Amino acid sequence: MKSVTPDTATASCTSAARPRATSLQRWVWVHKWSSLVCTLFMLLLCLTGLPLVFYHEIDHALGKxxxxxxxxxxxxxxxxxxxxxxxxxxxxxxxxxxxxxxxxxxxxxxxxxxxxxxxxxxxxxxxxxxxxxxxxxxxPRFDEGFMHLMYRLHVDLFAGLAGRLFLGFMGLLLVVALVSGVVLYAPFMRKLDFGEVRRGRSTKLWWLDMHNMLGIVTVTWALVVGGTGVINTWADLILKAWQAEQVAALKTAGGAAAGSGGSVAPLQSLVDAALAAEPGMAVATVAFPGTLLSAPSHYAVFLHGDTPLTAKLLKAVLVDPVSAAVIETKPRPWYATALLVSQPLHFGDYGGLPLKILWALLDLVTVVVLWSGLVLWWRKHRHAAAAPVSVTPAVSTAQGGT
Structure with missing residues (x-):
């Protein structure tokens, strides 16, 4: 039988722990840099998103x-x-x-x-x-005033599609930072109770505990808002893909040119035809031919249900402008459903004012999490720069290669 000495046991434990330590260091690197790159932009989005949560209420208060x-x-x-x-x-x-x-x-x-x-x-x-x-x-004017400024900063930084996609990338980095933060929080909490904030010690330690505690409490909400925000930045691309799918469905159904020739039916008859095809639904939007939400030669009537969820899940019905016939198309694609769910969920627009207030409070907590992360990084960076550099014999030997 092979004997195991204390030295070999220690070496075995050390070699087993080394991959875990290396893996943890990788997660630390991922969390650090994904957080640092996106934090300033996430702070901007949190601060601009706060008034947007109460967009309708602010408009009412300002008499607009x-x-x-x-x-x-x-x-x-x-x-x-x-x-x-x-x-x-x-x-x-x-x-x-x-x-x-x-x-x-x-x-x-x-x-x-x-x-x-x-x-x-x-x-x-x-x-x-x-x-x-x-x-x-x-x-109404949606291109002026304080709320317009907040909206454009929040949506595209006044840079159009390029700004939207850039903020979408920042949102992806936020999701990476949140996931890596959860991974790092697990071993951290083995030494402390959940959500514990150590008091009476260093300020740095207090900031670290606050950052971890608030971050883990709000992580689910932050993932939801961050994920829906990323989807919303792809709105233009998703709508164009949906339109292309509708046009392809029209060609398959033999209705691509149905709108050409003949006199156009009254618009009300087109709306009535869409409502008759989907009983129990109400009109939300009528898109004229050639617009982003319709097909080149057909009207698109968007209908909604009467529950908090179905009121946001619009169903598009294509109608021939000459015959007022409803064109059979494919069910709403999954990516369009994801967009329609994400848009109101991003701003807490599902449960009335109570949910909006909750969204605002969580937004403020997230601001504290982001700011505390910056404080921690800055203090560590400043102390590292101010610390004297001492070269031990081991380090000197390693650098000298002897």
Whole structure:
């Protein structure tokens, strides 16, 4: 029988521990650099995202929200054709792109218009139209003011698609930093109780414990918001892919050119056809042919359900503008579903004001986590730079190669 001496046992333990230590060092490197690269941008996104969570509430408080005048309950709504006519008279040099209807404003339509259907929509104009009278109630401006500044900084840094994709990459780094932080937190907590913050010791130790405690408490929320934020930065690409899939489905169904020739049916009949094809749903958006959300020769009517979840999961129905026939297409692709879920979830827009308040509190906690990570790195970097360099005989020998 082979005997095991204390020395061989120690060597065996040491060799087993060495790969674990090396693996831990790799995770430390990954966490350090993924965090450092994205932290400043994540701080910017947290600070700009905070007012965006309360976008509607701030608009109401500032008196910028347009409301429909009070009328007798049950006042009939005009056909959507009349709504479009009112918007055209208001902006005779523009063409309609979309009609929007908010859940909480059933008596109003918002008409988005631009010079032609295939523009980038950055210079589009909006008209709010009373659904009962056709009167223009206002012309909201989304390209000015404090909230516009917050929105553009949060979405694309005023750099368009390139800015969106850059922030999406920063979001991916945040996810990497969060996952690596969880991996590093596991061995750290073997020595402490969960969430313990050691007091009465060094300030550096207090910052470290606060950073770890707040980070692990909010990690699930941060992963959700970070992941949905990354998906939202791909919105333009996802919508174009969805449009391409719709066009391909039209060709398969033999309806690619169905919209050409013949007189165009009333828009209200197209909307009614979409509603008849999907009973129990309501209209959220009508996209005109050639826009990003429709097909080149067909209208797309987006419908929603009446529950907190289905109200955000829009279903696109393509309608032939001549025959008012609903075109059978494939079910909504998974990537479009991911986008439709991510957009409201990113800002906590599922559970009303209570969920928004929770989102805001978690956002503030995340700011503390990010800031404490910067403080820890800066103090360590400053102390390392200020520390005197001493060369031990072992190090001297290693450097000399003898």
């Amino acid at each position: 929200h347009i409301e429909a005048p009070e009328m007798a309950a049950g006042t009939a709504h005009l056909p959507v054709d009349r709504i479009v006519e009112s918007a055209r008279r208001h902006h005779p040099d523009l063409v309609p792109l979309y009609l929007f209807k908010e859940e909480d404003e059933p008596d109003m339509w918002v008409v988005k218009m631009d010079t032609r259907p295939d523009t980038d929509e950055t210079q589009a104009k909006f008209s709010v139209v009373d659904a009962r009278t056709g009167e223009i109630l206002g012309e």
